[in-house]
Amino acid sequence: MPFSRIPEAENAEGLLGDHGVSINTHKALRRLRRLVDSWPDGVLVCDFGSLCIYEWNSAARHLIDARGAAIKGSRLPQWFLSSDRRILQRRIRQELAEQGDTLRHNLTLHNDTPVEITLVPMRDTDATSLIVVLRDRRPYLDHLHKVKRKLAEAEEMISQDALTGLLNRFGFEQAIEEFMTEARHGTPFALMIADIDHFKDINDTHGHQWGDEALKVVASRLAEQLRDDDAVARYGGEEFCILMAIPDTRVVEIAERVRHAVSATPIGLADGSWLTLTISIGATYYQPALSAEAMFERADEALYEAKEYGRNRTVMLQPLPVTAADEEE
The missing domain is CATH 3.30.70.270 (Reverse transcriptase/Diguanylate cyclase domain)
Known part of the structure; x- marks a missing residue:
């Protein structure tokens, strides 16, 4: 389900911020979910073992070009090109599982959108989740193309x-x-x-x-x-x-x-x-x-x-x- 629609926490009092302002916990969580849902990068949350997706934000839905119903319960690798699926699964199984550190890699989604994917394991007492951040690389690649073109023009001039x-x-x-x-x-x-x-x-x-x-x-x-x-x-x-x-x-x-x-x-x-x-x-x-x-x-x-x-x-x-x-x- 999208972050903005996750059931809210029970009403409780808590402290948030450096100034110790007393606020309602469920309101804080709601603000946090709104923040994540409005984040320009795509965010997915998967089960670490099965890689099944159970949470996502609007940017992730837009990047992988799918409705929420299609995302829920789907496996993360299926949203990438077949050649990149193997790379993704191998890095998760071998490097991430063994080292436990954050991994970053450039891959291509099934709709040919180039993305930078960041994988962050989040371990709890009884389960491990995988936070997946997808950053659209098209603006960067467009800029790189312009820079290369200008460099080529400059080289031609000199x-x-x-x-x-x-x-x-x-x-x-x-x-x-x-x-x-x-x-x-x-x-x-x-x-x-x-x-x-x-x-x-x-x-x-x-x-x-x-x-x-x-x-x-x-x-x-x-x-x-x-x-x-x-x-x-x-x-x-x-x-x-x-x-x-x-x-x-x-x-x-x-x-x-x-x-x-x-x-x-x-x-x-x-x-x-x-x-x-x-x-x-x-x-x-x-x-x-x-x-x-x-x-x-x-x-x-x-x-x-x-x-x-x-x-x-x-x-x-x-x-x-x-x-x-x-x-x-």
Whole structure:
């Protein structure tokens, strides 16, 4: 029966409170039952041995979504998902029966409501009852979901380059670690570093506004040439990094496609003239013995060679011999 409808105690006098105010005992019990019945957490009282419910409050009835007639005499485990019933019964039989302490666990009710359940044994001279407190976890989980979403948004903001919308250096470092992990499980990848040729001259001749425009155009061309699973970042200044899980035989082909896409997109200047952009690309390929830092150094070395050979070209370093690769570790 609900707490608010439990038969009241016989009329008697008693003391309640720090001030020793004399009040009627049955009125005190009635107030206590009203308090429990208005409590936002669900409260059930069961027989410890059979786990049959004989008292409950309104919140408990609402949480388990049942009428009082269905609750009375029912066994506590039946109001939980079948997978959680076994967990609940095992914890009561083993831990609670042996240790006698309060237990707390996260379970799911039969109607898919997630709850935190607190179990408190109450021993009397001739019987033991089990006080069960059910706290609805949905508000907490909703809040947790919002927090996680905000954290994801914040992480995206700190890993994104404000000018181009690509990953920034922080985002690139996270991405290459993910690619390294996948490579260790059998999905190797290429790392390309692209650098805008004569970028300082663009800034000096046309101003930083057009330099920024050049960065945005190159970023857009790079992103257009890549797949959803690839990653491209503005690593710093006029330097971009590309990560692609592709066969080693296709690295130069794809790098050249990217390079031609950039050179085919000149920028129209205010005076009616056109500014043709070109990039140099240095590439390397994953080898098990190479760290992410070693791969970056090799791609950067290839980029340096591309610029030394006249710019607007792709250079890919040949794989290291196994012994040399071992020394890179």
